[in-house]
Amino acid sequence: MSIMNTIKIRKSVRAYITDKEINATDLNTILEAGRLAPSAKNMQEWKFLVIRDKKIMAQLVPMCRDQKFIAQASAVILGCSDQPDYIMMCGQNAYTVDLSISTEHMSLMAAELGIGSCWIGSFSEETVKELLNIPSKVRIVSMLTLGYPVQDLKTIVTTTRKHLEEIVCYDKWNF
Numbered sequence: 001m002s003i004m005n006t007i008k009i010r011k012s013v014r015a016y017i018t019d020k021e022i023n024a025t026d027l028n029t030i031l032e033a034g035r036l037a038p039s040a041k042n043m044q045e046w047k048f049l050v051i052r053d054k055k056i057m058a059q060l061v062p063m064c065r066d067q068k069f070i071a072q073a074s075a076v077i078l079g080c081s082d083q084p085d086y087i088m089m090c091g092q093n094a095y096t097v098d099l100s101i102s103t104e105h106m107s108l109m110a111a112e113l114g115i116g117s118c119w120i121g122s123f124s125e126e127t128v129k130e131l132l133n134i135p136s137k138v139r140i141v142s143m144l145t146l147g148y149p150v151q152d153l154k155t156i157v158t159t160t161r162k163h164l165e166e167i168v169c170y171d172k173w174n175f
Contacts, residue, residue, distance in 0.1 A: 006112045011156045013116025016072040016147030026113050027075060030146065033109035034079070037102035040094035045083035046102050049132060051076040059131055064123040064143065073145035076120075078132070079103045084139040099141035106144055116149035 022030075031048060039045065051057055058071045070076060079102060081095035088094050103119060110117040120143035128140060149156070169175060 003108075006108050008158075009153045010108055010111035011116070011149075011153055011158070012118045013145075013147070013149045013153070013156070014067070014069040014118055015150040016069065016074065016116060016145075017150055018072050018147075020074070020148045022074040022115060022146055022148070026115065027146075029113065030106045030109045030115070031077070034077075034102040034106040037098070037105045039098040039101070040086065040088055043083060043086065043094065043098070045081045045086075045095055046099055047080045047082055047138070049078040049080060049134070051078070051132075056131070060123075060128065060143070063127045063131070064120055067120065067122070069118070070120065070143075070145055072147065074147040075145075077103075077106060077144045077146065078128070078134075078140055079142040079144065080134065081139050081141065082135075082137065084137070095139060096141055103142040103144055110146055111153060114148070114153065115146055116153060118145045119143075120145060 027050070034046070034048060052075050054071065057073060057076055060076065061068055061070050064070055079099040081099055084093065084095045086094045107117045107119060123143055125140050128134070129136065129138070134140065
């Protein structure tokens with residue numbers, strides 16, 4: 001599949017087949033995609049915590065605004081950083097940018113494999129840390145659910161996107 005086709009079929013999946021697990025090879029391929037992402041100063045400050053225990057996933061649900069599909073997933077990957085202090089010259093925290101890129105690499109790889117994903121950004125970081133024994137210094141940037149979608153990725157209705165003319169200008173800001 002071409003990269004553009006993979007981008008087009010990637011959707012936020014919120015309904016998973018509960019009795020179909022992701023095999024270790026595919027899960028490792030998804031994690032490898034995250035590992036290969038670029039990072040500021042090549043720091044590669046990410047740590048990925050993979051949750052496959054259904055009881056733990058069920059405990060995450062109330063910590064994530066009761067998004068019940070989290071408990072249906074085959075796995076949840078937490079994108080964490082143990083080096084949250086580096087600020088890039090542009091003023092952005094490097095770890096949030098780097099983990100965002102890494103998480104999207106994993107999301108696209110999952111789509112390429114026919115596996116659905118959903119990026120969870122609405123969660124209580126402190127209660128998740130407590131549940132999973134994550135040190136206080138570590139920051140959780142993302143939670144990515146993974147699983148086989150109830151509906152084929154290619155048939156899930158795409159949300160509308162703005163036209164390029166609405167979001168792109170050239171040489172100088174002229175919106």
